[in-house]
Amino acid sequence: MSGDTKVERKSEREVVVTRSFDAPVHVVFEAWSRPELFKRWWTPKSVGMSLLSCEMDVRTGGSYRLEFSHPDFPKPMVFFGKYLEVIPDSRIVWTNEESTEASITTVTFEEKAGKTFLVFHEQHPSKAALDEAIGATDAMPEQFAQLDELLTAGLGK
Amino acid sequence: MCYIVNHMVQYRDFDASFAALSDATRRGVLEQLVRGDASITDLAGKFHMTLTGMKKHVSILEQAGLVVTEKVGRVRTCRLGKRRLEEEAAWIERYRQLWEARFSELDTIIEELKIKEKRK
Numbered sequence A: 001m002s003g004d005t006k007v008e009r010k011s012e013r014e015v016v017v018t019r020s021f022d023a024p025v026h027v028v029f030e031a032w033s034r035p036e037l038f039k040r041w042w043t044p045k046s047v048g049m050s051l052l053s054c055e056m057d058v059r060t061g062g063s064y065r066l067e068f069s070h071p072d073f074p075k076p077m078v079f080f081g082k083y084l085e086v087i088p089d090s091r092i093v094w095t096n097e098e099s100t101e102a103s104i105t106t107v108t109f110e111e112k113a114g115k116t117f118l119v120f121h122e123q124h125p126s127k128a129a130l131d132e133a134i135g136a137t138d139a140m141p142e143q144f145a146q147l148d149e150l151l152t153a154g155l156g157k
Numbered sequence B: 001m002c003y004i005v006n007h008m009v010q011y012r013d014f015d016a017s018f019a020a021l022s023d024a025t026r027r028g029v030l031e032q033l034v035r036g037d038a039s040i041t042d043l044a045g046k047f048h049m050t051l052t053g054m055k056k057h058v059s060i061l062e063q064a065g066l067v068v069t070e071k072v073g074r075v076r077t078c079r080l081g082k083r084r085l086e087e088e089a090a091w092i093e094r095y096r097q098l099w100e101a102r103f104s105e106l107d108t109i110i111e112e113l114k115i116k117e118k119r120k
Helices: A025-033 A035-041 A127-137 A141-155 B003-011 B015-021 B024-035 B040-046 B051-063 B082-119
Strands: A006-011 A014-021 A050-056 A063-069 A077-087 A091-096 A103-112 A115-123 B067-072 B075-080
Touching: A006 B082, A014 B082, A025 A035, A025 A103, A025 A115, A025 B082, A035 A050, A035 B082, B015 B024, B015 B051, B024 B040, B024 B051, B024 B067, B024 B075, B040 B051, B040 B075, B051 B067
Parallel strands: none
Antiparallel strands: A006 A014, A014 A115, A050 A063, A063 A077, A077 A091, A091 A103, A103 A115, B067 B075
């Protein structure tokens, strides 16, 4: 199944990732919704980051908080938000509130003949919010340049 | 959790490209230019548009760095702005590789879960 990950830009604010998994939907959902499993795959070794902590209360209205570290960064990066909708074996919707304006991520799971088709959809903030965030990032372009470098170095093969 | 990508997008100022590519006609114009350079008049004809309408689309693509135009005599010729297209393709590819790496790890965990289930 590996190698069929597809990335598509749907609009100026949306990116969609799709992939099939050779397992029924309840297995794939379990790997996404149980923190002890989630933290084993969300930061692949090639990215060079590690998860310091991972708190996830995967149910509608629940929240999450992830802390990452990397040797190049003095302080851990914190990612947090709320689960807007959780339908077991079907759908998880969450907010990403570490940015200036919350963006929304939706992941859906669909079973077909014992396999799971997964759609990961990111709705980025509005253009106005994006412009504002660009202003905010000017304060630390070096850090983002480093982040770019680390992603390029870690992922470039 | 999409923080990294958000900031990569912002840092690289891709919003203009995203806006430019959100329109079907403009994507069509880019596809057309992949096959070869064309004048605004050619493009207007192919997409059944007025010259003014096509000029607007080309101008948006040009501002995003996706298209370069050059006026020779009375004809304005359009061609692809290679650098931006390559940058954008590279961004998508890095993002795809990140997800492929994640999903590859996820495959391992899924296999473990399946084995556990069989034992039950």
